[in-house]
Amino acid sequence: xxxAVKGALIAAGAAFIFIMLILPLATVIVYAFRQGLExxxxxxxxxxxxxxxxxxxxxxxIALIVxxxxxxxxxxxxxxxxxxxxxxxxxxxxxxxxISPVIAGLTFILVFGRIGWAYPFLxxxxxxxxxxxxxxxxxxxxxxxxxxxxxMIPLMQSRGTDEEEAAALMGASWFTIYRKITFPHIKWSLLxxxxxxxxxxxxxxxAVSVVSGHLRGKTNTLPLHVEILFNEFHLxxxxxVSGILVVIAVIVLIVRNIVEYKLEKGDER
Amino acid sequence: xxxxxxxGIIPGFGISMGIxxxxxxxxxxxxxxxxxxxxxxxxxxxFWHVITDKQLVSAYxxxxxxxxxxxxxNAVFGVLLAWILTRYQFPGRRLLDGFIELPFALPTAVAGxxxxxxxxxxxxxxxLFARAGIKISxxxxxxxxxxxxIGIPFVVRSVQPVxxxxxxxxxxxxxxxxxxxxxxxxxxxxxxxxxxxxTGFGLAFARSIGEYGSVVFIAGNIPYKTQIAPVLIVxxxxxxxxxxxxxxxxxxxxFAFILLFGLNLIQARxxxxxxxxx
Amino acid sequence: xxxxxxxxxxxxGDFKASDDVSFSIEKGKLVGLLGPSGSGKTTILRMIxxxxxxxxxxxxxxxxxxxxxxxxxRGIGFVFQNYALFRxxxxxxxxxxxxxxxxxxxxxxxxxxxxxxxxxxxxxxxKRFPYQLSGGQKQRVAFARALAPNPQLLMLDEPFAAIDAxxxxxxxxxxxxxxxxxxxxxxFVTHDQDEAIEVADEIIITNLGKVIQSGSPAEIYQNPRAxxxxxxxxxxxxxxxxxxxxxxxxxxxxxxAFIRPEFVGLFELGTAQYANxxxxxxxxxxxxxxxxxxxxxxxxxxxxxxxxxxxxxxxQVGEKVSVIVYRLYLFNDSEVKLVxxxxxxxxxxxxx
Numbered sequence: 078x079x080x081a082v083k084g085a086l087i088a089a090g091a092a093f094i095f096i097m098l099i100l101p102l103a104t105v106i107v108y109a110f111r112q113g114l115e116x117x118x119x120x121x122x123x124x125x126x127x128x129x130x131x132x133x134x135x136x137x138x139i140a141l142i143v144x145x146x147x148x149x150x151x152x153x154x155x156x157x158x159x160x161x162x163x164x165x166x167x168x169x170x171x172x173x174x175x176i177s178p179v180i181a182g183l184t185f186i187l188v189f190g191r192i193g194w195a196y197p198f199l200x201x202x203x204x205x206x207x208x209x210x211x212x213x214x215x216x217x218x219x220x221x222x223x224x225x226x227x228x229m230i231p232l233m234q235s236r237g238t239d240e241e242e243a244a245a246l247m248g249a250s251w252f253t254i255y256r257k258i259t260f261p262h263i264k265w266s267l268l269x270x271x272x273x274x275x276x277x278x279x280x281x282x283x284a285v286s287v288v289s290g291h292l293r294g295k296t297n298t299l300p301l302h303v304e305i306l307f308n309e310f311h312l313x314x315x316x317x318v319s320g321i322l323v324v325i326a327v328i329v330l331i332v333r334n335i336v337e338y339k340l341e342k343g344d345e346r
Numbered sequence: 347x348x349x350x351x352x353x354g355i356i357p358g359f360g361i362s363m364g365i366x367x368x369x370x371x372x373x374x375x376x377x378x379x380x381x382x383x384x385x386x387x388x389x390x391x392x393f394w395h396v397i398t399d400k401q402l403v404s405a406y407x408x409x410x411x412x413x414x415x416x417x418x419x420n421a422v423f424g425v426l427l428a429w430i431l432t433r434y435q436f437p438g439r440r441l442l443d444g445f446i447e448l449p450f451a452l453p454t455a456v457a458g459x460x461x462x463x464x465x466x467x468x469x470x471x472x473x474l475f476a477r478a479g480i481k482i483s484x485x486x487x488x489x490x491x492x493x494x495x496i497g498i499p500f501v502v503r504s505v506q507p508v509x510x511x512x513x514x515x516x517x518x519x520x521x522x523x524x525x526x527x528x529x530x531x532x533x534x535x536x537x538x539x540x541x542x543x544x545t546g547f548g549l550a551f552a553r554s555i556g557e558y559g560s561v562v563f564i565a566g567n568i569p570y571k572t573q574i575a576p577v578l579i580v581x582x583x584x585x586x587x588x589x590x591x592x593x594x595x596x597x598x599x600x601f602a603f604i605l606l607f608g609l610n611l612i613q614a615r616x617x618x619x620x621x622x623x624x
Numbered sequence: 625x626x627x628x629x630x631x632x633x634x635x636x637g638d639f640k641a642s643d644d645v646s647f648s649i650e651k652g653k654l655v656g657l658l659g660p661s662g663s664g665k666t667t668i669l670r671m672i673x674x675x676x677x678x679x680x681x682x683x684x685x686x687x688x689x690x691x692x693x694x695x696x697x698r699g700i701g702f703v704f705q706n707y708a709l710f711r712x713x714x715x716x717x718x719x720x721x722x723x724x725x726x727x728x729x730x731x732x733x734x735x736x737x738x739x740x741x742x743x744x745x746x747x748x749x750x751k752r753f754p755y756q757l758s759g760g761q762k763q764r765v766a767f768a769r770a771l772a773p774n775p776q777l778l779m780l781d782e783p784f785a786a787i788d789a790x791x792x793x794x795x796x797x798x799x800x801x802x803x804x805x806x807x808x809x810x811x812f813v814t815h816d817q818d819e820a821i822e823v824a825d826e827i828i829i830t831n832l833g834k835v836i837q838s839g840s841p842a843e844i845y846q847n848p849r850a851x852x853x854x855x856x857x858x859x860x861x862x863x864x865x866x867x868x869x870x871x872x873x874x875x876x877x878x879x880x881a882f883i884r885p886e887f888v889g890l891f892e893l894g895t896a897q898y899a900n901x902x903x904x905x906x907x908x909x910x911x912x913x914x915x916x917x918x919x920x921x922x923x924x925x926x927x928x929x930x931x932x933x934x935x936x937x938x939x940q941v942g943e944k945v946s947v948i949v950y951r952l953y954l955f956n957d958s959e960v961k962l963v964x965x966x967x968x969x970x971x972x973x974x975x976x
Binding site for chain 1: 592
């Protein structure tokens with residue numbers, strides 16, 4: 078009886094995962110290659126695709142640097158000190174998570190777009206943000222903003238401040254403390270945060286779609302390029318370009334599992 | 347004992363705080379406040395007129411209905427998955443566990459076109475249903491499926507750590523007292539994981555309402571039928587109707603906050619009742 | 625005086641953590657700050673170390689006012705309650721950390737750390753990581769780490785709290801001996817009276833943010849000057865009609881008294897030396913405590929506790945015995961007064 082229940086539960090869970098997650102992933106791969114390797118390669122190496130890839134990479138690198146700096150500073154400030162408004166600060170950092178990416182894009186249009194309060198200034202200095210690369214970068218930073226800090230805060234919180242306090246008492250500088258005491262503990266979480274941030278930054282669609290203006294070869298990222306190809310009924314090409322993004326997704330999953338393993342091992346200490 | 351002074355002796359307070367607050371303000375807070383600033387030219391009557399527009403109301407209904415349904419399905423399967431992943435050993439368990447995060451890793455647009463293709467009349471799954479005369483892509487059913495897809499990790503990852511932490515002695519004690527397996531589950535384990543499942547439900551719900559990329563393709567954007575709120579914002583923007591777009595955004599932000607606030611409230615109640623949790 | 629605190633006040637919001645705290649410590653002494661949790665003892669330690677700043681008052685070390693000096697420059701070694709060993713460094717690197725911060729040369733560091741490791745008796749475990757050490761070993765490493773940079777003052781926050789009972793006893797005498805060997809002025813915080821009495825040269829008792837009494841362990845044990853101290857140190861029962869005992873008379877302003885087990889002598893009926901001062905009591909309970917027997921005896925409706933060696937004749941529950949109360953601590957809200965049994969004081973000068 079118990080065995081039957083166990084079997085039934087596992088089967089139900091596995092079926093759910095198969096239909097909801099594995100089939101969509103398989104769809105991408107099968108459709109990408111269904112007209113042969115050559116068509117796949119053509120779609121991937123097409124100039125517009127390469128341009129989109131370039132912009133995606135640029136955006137991702139900038140978002141990554143900004144959010145890593147922010148993540149390190151925020152996790153340090155929030156977990157190493159007690160101050161009034163700490164809870165509020167933590168909540169504010171999480172806002173981008175609870176807001177639709179479309180709204181994220183909208184906010185930048187409302188600041189920098191034609192009706193935005195910063196528009197006269199931008200106009201006077203001939204700076205373009207909305208419907209241009211800076212807008213895409215800003216929107217991407219916005220939606221991935223909490224990723225790095227969120228991975229580190231719980232870990233640093235649960236570990237307490239004893240070791241840092243002991244080191245500070247002996248006169249160690251911030252950099253020494255971070256390098257020798259904090260970093261060895263959080264490095265895997267930091268890496269995981271960076272990986273998640275990368276995945277989301279490369280794959281962001283809603284926010285970027287709103288601020289991009291869809292200019293092929295200029296403000297097209299890979300996901301936007303996928304959309305255009307799909308809407309123009311170039312199914313195979315759309316899935317081929319998606320293939321690039323799937324590779325990244327798979328890397329993310331693998332790294333996540335390694336990190337989880339490392340964190341479990343780190344618990345011994 | 348009492349509160350430690352803000353600065354303490356650990357160095358770096360000024361700089362870390364400075365970076366945190368200034369970046370948060372520049373990237374998140376100031377742009378968000380602009381949404382509200384943008385409303386200032388509008389009277390309340392005008393605002394009310396915009397947000398009660400028939401097309402908008404139907405979009406809220408579709409968004410909320412599909413999200414609620416998807417989050418509920420995720421709550422059930424999320425608990426089930428967390429259970430089999432923590433309690434059972436079977437071949438492929440690690441692989442299954444690894445797949446849970448796929449919706450976080452896979453770009454939403456890719457998920458969107460994959461789901462649309464999969465559930466269209468000619469897709470692998472869609473064609474099976476099409477024979478029975480059921481359409482999935484471009485109907486609320488399709489929207490719900492896309493929302494289930496993006497919501498899966500939330501419930502599983504909320505419940506899993508709680509299940510891992512439940513003292514097996516509790517279950518053993520229940521079994522010793524003669525409680526059957528199912529009774530033990532409903533009386534001992536379910537109350538323990540309920541707050542976590544609720545959190546997961548809330549997060550999945552909030553995410554589904556705001557989701558754009560994976561839903562927009564499968565929804566098809568047919569007014570009054572499959573038009574969801576985020577897609578409507580985009581179409582209003584394309585018509586340069588900023589007032590309408592901002593109004594919908596405001597309603598959505600408000601709803602997200604009410605949802606998360608309400609969940610926190612319920613959770614605080616539960617924790618208080620069970621005597622401080624842990 | 626080597627360490628001096630003068631009228632220290634410290635508030636955490638409305639909570640008075642230090643309320644006019646003043647005391648001084650001689651060079652080379654090992655001092656225990658003893659008090660219940662929330663009594664403000666840890667706050668005092670943290671203020672001396674510079675981890676907290678007093679709201680007002682002065683702290684002097686070696687004649688210098690150190691209030692404004694940052695913690696790292698005070699030359700204080702601190703052993704944290706949970707050791708706070710650096711998890712990602714081995715024993716050697718943990719102990720060397722403070723010296724490396726001071727940018728000492730490598731050769732000196734190696735010899736100093738070696739010296740410390742042999743002092744704490746962990747030679748051969750240099751490459752171990754904290755998670756590979758037992759509680760007692762961690763404690764020793766934390767001690768060596770604090771001591772390595774040659775501080776002028778050593779502070780220990782509840783140094784034995786995280787160690788299990790058996791090792792704790794051993795570690796207490798080890799710590800006492802080692803500190804004596806190094807000769808460093810040390811202050812430790814504890815809520816455990818046995819620990820303070822056993823380890824410290826001098827005890828400072830705190831309660832509700834105030835220093836209640838300070839002195840050597842024997843002095844504090846024998847002459848508590850406040851009811852709090854009498855209640856907190858040693859084992860004592862409170863009684864009210866103390867004048868029902870033979871040889872004790874009511875004293876104005878003192879309604880109640882403390883009685884300690886060692887104040888009560890038990891004898892087989894009729895064998896007491898001072899028969900005139902002896903009371904008759906009935907044994908209510910007998911507990912075997914390993915090295916000694918604890919007896920609860922009812923004397924005129926008052927229950928007193930006494931101890932006997934198991935080597936003496938056994939007493940049974942229900943047995944009638946002779947009880948002599950040697951002395952009592954009379955007390956009121958603020959004072960404690962030691963009174964002896966007048967029947968036992970030499971007969972001649974009895975003035976009533």
